[in-house]
Amino acid sequence: MPNSKHLYGPPKRVAARPYSSKLESFENFRNCSIANEYLPTIVKHMKVLEARSSVNPSMIDLQPEVKWFMRPYLVNFIIQMHSSLKLKPQTLFLCWNIIDRYCAKRIAFKQHYQLIGCTALWIAAKYEDKKSRVPSIGELGMMCSNVYEESMFREMEVHILSTLGWSVGHCSLEEILQLCVKFTDPDGKETLTRPIEQYKGNSQTVSAILAVARYLCELSLYERDYLAFPTTLVGITAFLLSCSMLSLDCGSKCLNRIYHDYRLTKTCHSAGLRNVTPQSMPPPFGQLPTPITPRKDIQYFDEDCDCAYDSDIENKDPADDFQSGPFISGFEGFNSINKLRSISVLMLKSLLNPPEVLVEKYTPLGVIAVVKNFVAENHLNDIDMKDLSVDCKTTTAIPSVSDFVFDLSNLLLNFESNLEFVTEQAMQYISHTYQSPMASKSYSPFNSPSNLSSFSSASSQTTYDSCYEEIPTKGGDVAMTDEIKRSYLNSSPFVDAN
Missing domain, CATH: 1.10.472.10 (Cyclin-like)
Incomplete structure (x- = not known):
């Protein structure tokens, strides 16, 4: 009589063979190179989704x-x-x-x-x-x-x-963060010049930036004031603030290059060089070049072209619709930069009063330790909350920031005095100097801890008021725990089950 265990019951599950790391690296490399060809189309589609949603x-x-x-x-x-x-x-x-x-x-x-x-x-x-x-x-x-x-x-x-008209698509904050990583290139992999073995996954630098930036983006879900700003600017501010907390200057340097190209485009147009557009200019250092592909709608013979001449195109200021980097809805010079400053102050208010749910979620990833050290080293807890008021109802016009917000945002976003847009905008505040709380201390944007080793590429795993003094830490570095088991919540915050 044959053995019954071979005839009945489900078949034994064979352990899957581990995927080749070399093959994974090669696939990721090829995906990055192919995605770069469609980058202009992707950015254009994200712009449409942001306006529609x-x-x-x-x-x-x-x-x-x-x-x-x-x-x-x-x-x-x-x-x-x-x-x-x-x-x-x-x-x-x-x-x-x-x-x-x-x-x-x-x-x-x-x-x-x-x-x-x-x-x-x-x-x-x-x-x-x-x-x-x-x-x-x-x-x-x-x-x-x-x-x-x-x-x-x-x-x-x-x-x-x-x-919603069966239209679900949305340019989310996560997509803006990924776009910021692609244009700022913190680890130098977007230029596709790194060894193929390094493309297996995100580097520690990118994982750390994304972990802190996601924490800031989730903090923005709690407040109404963030809805007054475009999704693009909220994501860019979270990215810049995370780079500042990790002592990285890739974000501020990228913003400086974008502002430089914006001024160059506007200067060329005012000088009468109508043919100079952001698309015809060479890409800034560190920015991915736009691939040149033949257009299918080009008419090569005059007799086959029945298109009417549009004189408005020639008279239009290209700087009015300047698009560069992660600013998918257009970069507007000081207007966009001042909005970034205002959002950074809002995020500081959220950082000083974090929800317990996010604290529990991001403590194993090492995010809370970095945020707590950044707040403590810069004495941000000593700032009066009344000075952090931001008028979010006038964001459609060109916003103006106070001297206090100007100095505070320079510290938060790692805007050094040698940056082009900081130097020009600071001229507006020479006549009336305001001593901010940071003026009495010597601050260096590269003093914050950079615990990149405590982050993991698994940071995508994911209320009351609390403060950072109550957060326990283990020697500054927080080890990553195991994956959260799939559990079900048995309580409702609104309806009593009984």
Whole structure:
């Protein structure tokens, strides 16, 4: 009689053979080279998505039941769900864009606020993540303590999609961060000149920058004031601030090159050189060149071309629509730089009062240790919160920053005095000098710790008020823990399960 264990039961699972590291490096290298050819098209598409998915916070102010003080509770709940399901960072940011767009167009009742959030996360997971990570309706109901029936999630999904016109795409903060990495090139890999073995994954430098920047981007989900700024500028500010915390100057130098090209374009146009455009100029040092590909719509013979001549193109100032680097919606000189300064002050306010959910999430990745040391070394806890007020209602016009915000943002964003835009803008403040709290201490932007070894490329894994003095640390470096097990939340922040 044959052995029964070979006839019955499921077959034994054979352990998968480890993927070749050399093959992975070669594939990543080829993907980077191919993606560079489509970079102009990708940036153009992201610009369209950003304009199409923008949110007007004034419309959310008109909600009769859902108020802004409820938002942090739902953000905490969604972040916990996002971490337990191990979804992509793009999914979290897309989820909140869906929630904000829906609440700006429809009346949301208090008892349905959590249902809207869970359904938006469900839609975002279907759009961004792989199929195995998308939660089922049963899991969504379990996370909400079985308060909502399964049919309610289906009905809410159709209602949200119909409200958004079935347009889910969004230029998320994560995509802006990836675009910042591509244009600033912190580790020198985007020029495709590194050894092939180094393209297996993100370097420690890039992993550290992305980890800190994602922490700052998730902090921006809690406040209404961030919705008054374009998504692009919020992501760029988070990237610049993370580079400053890690003692890296790649972000500020890239911004200086962008400003230099902007001034050069504007100067050439004012001098009568109409044919000089940002596209015809050579790329700045460290920026990827735009590949030249033949256009399919070019007419090579005059008799075949019936296009009318547009005189407005010749008279248009190319500096008015200057696009460079991660500024996909256009760079406007001091206007854009002052907005970055204002956002950095808002992020400092969020950093001084971090939610416990994010503290628990980013402590194993070493982010909280770097942020805490940056705040302590620069004595940022001593700043009066009343001086950090930023008027977010006038961002459509050219914003002006005070002397205090000017000095503070230079410290936060690592804007040194030798940068071109800092030198020119500082001339506006010579007549009236304001002594900021940082003026009494000698600050060097390269004094902050750079614990790059404590970060991991797995930083994409992912409420109340707390302070950094209560965060325990282990000798400055925080070791990375194991992956968070998939767990389900049995409590609801809004509806009592009983």
